[in-house]
Amino acid sequence: MTLISPAARDALQAWLDGQKALKGAAANTITAYSRDVADFLSFMTTHKGQTQGLGALAQITVSDMRAWMAFTRGDDVGARSLARKLSAVKSFYRWLAEREGFEPTAVLSTRSPKFQRKLPRPLAEDAAREIIDTVEIQTSTGWVAARDMAVITMLYGCGLRISEALGLTGRALPLAEVLRIRGKGGKERIVPVIAPAREAVARYVQLCPHPMEPDQPVFRGVRGGALNPRVIQKAMEQARMQLGLPATATPHAMRHSFATHLLNAGGDLRAIQELLGHASLSTTQAYTAVDLGRLMEVYEKTHPKAG
Known part of the structure; x- marks a missing residue:
C-alpha cells in the first residue's frame, strides 16, 4: 500500500x-x-x-x-x-x-460492465444418487470411501457448502436430526439432517482410524489432518468421468441440486432460502433452475386470485 x-x-x-x-x-x-x-x-x-x-x-x-x-x-x-x-x-x-x-x-454513477451470469446447473435426481454411489467405490481403502461418500451425502442431503461440511467438528457427533451451521459472514442457520446423511457419517466415524476429538474436524485426510476440499473435488471429477456427466457436476452442484429438487417437490422458496443460508431471495432463485411452467403452476395453485 x-x-x-x-x-x-x-x-x-x-x-x-x-x-x-x-x-x-x-x-x-x-x-x-x-x-x-x-x-x-x-x-x-x-x-x-x-x-x-x-x-x-x-x-x-x-x-x-x-x-x-x-x-x-x-x-x-x-x-x-x-x-x-x-x-x-x-x-x-x-x-x-x-x-x-x-x-x-x-x-x-459508473456503469458496471455487462456479463453473462452463469446459472448453477443442478444434476438430475438419479445422477445425484449415482454420484454418491460411484464415489464410494472409487477407493479400496474402506474408511476413505466411507468419508468421501459421507461428505457428498451431506452436500446433497443438507445443502451444505463444502467448507461447511468440512468445518464440522467432533462436537457435532453423533449427528442429530438438525445441525446448527455457521455459514458465510458468521450467519447461523438450522439445517435438518436426513437419515441417509446421519447414517453415512456414522458409518464413516465407525471406520475412521483417527479419534474424534470435540475440537478436531470430523472429516480427516489420510494422515489425520483436516480434509482438503480438493480431495472431494477430485473424487467428484473421477465419478463424473465414469458416469459421463458434464464438468458442471462439482461438489457445489450437489448443493444446487438439493435446492432445485426441494423446490421441484413443492418446497417453499423462502424456506429453502433459510436452509441454504442465503441473505437474499434472488440468490436462491438463481440456484433453483426451475422453468417458467413450474413457477406458473405454483402461482396458479397458491395465489388467491389465480384461476
Whole structure:
C-alpha cells in the first residue's frame, strides 16, 4: 500500500473494520475488498501523479473512473471480476462520502460492465444418487470411501457448502436430526439432517482410524489432518468421468441440486432460502433452475386470485 496516502489507508481500514463488525462480512470477502479498493487507490495515485489524500479522492471525476476501468480491463481482468471490483469501490466511496461530506456521484454513477451470469446447473435426481454411489467405490481403502461418500451425502442431503461440511467438528457427533451451521459472514442457520446423511457419517466415524476429538474436524485426510476440499473435488471429477456427466457436476452442484429438487417437490422458496443460508431471495432463485411452467403452476395453485 505504499502508493496510498496514510489518510486513505486509515479510511480503507476503518471501512473494512465496519464491513466485518457491522455487516458480518466473511474473511475472504474482506480480503477481496481490501485488495480491490487498494488497487483502485494505487491506480489513482499513478494516474494523477501524486498520492491521493481524502480531499483529492473527493474530486474523482467520470474521466478518472473511465481511465481506471480501461486500465483494469487492459490488465486482462474479465467483465465479471471488474464488476466485483467496481462494486467494492462504490461501497467504499458511499461510506467515505457520508463520513467526509462530499458528493460521490462520479464514482457511484459508473456503469458496471455487462456479463453473462452463469446459472448453477443442478444434476438430475438419479445422477445425484449415482454420484454418491460411484464415489464410494472409487477407493479400496474402506474408511476413505466411507468419508468421501459421507461428505457428498451431506452436500446433497443438507445443502451444505463444502467448507461447511468440512468445518464440522467432533462436537457435532453423533449427528442429530438438525445441525446448527455457521455459514458465510458468521450467519447461523438450522439445517435438518436426513437419515441417509446421519447414517453415512456414522458409518464413516465407525471406520475412521483417527479419534474424534470435540475440537478436531470430523472429516480427516489420510494422515489425520483436516480434509482438503480438493480431495472431494477430485473424487467428484473421477465419478463424473465414469458416469459421463458434464464438468458442471462439482461438489457445489450437489448443493444446487438439493435446492432445485426441494423446490421441484413443492418446497417453499423462502424456506429453502433459510436452509441454504442465503441473505437474499434472488440468490436462491438463481440456484433453483426451475422453468417458467413450474413457477406458473405454483402461482396458479397458491395465489388467491389465480384461476
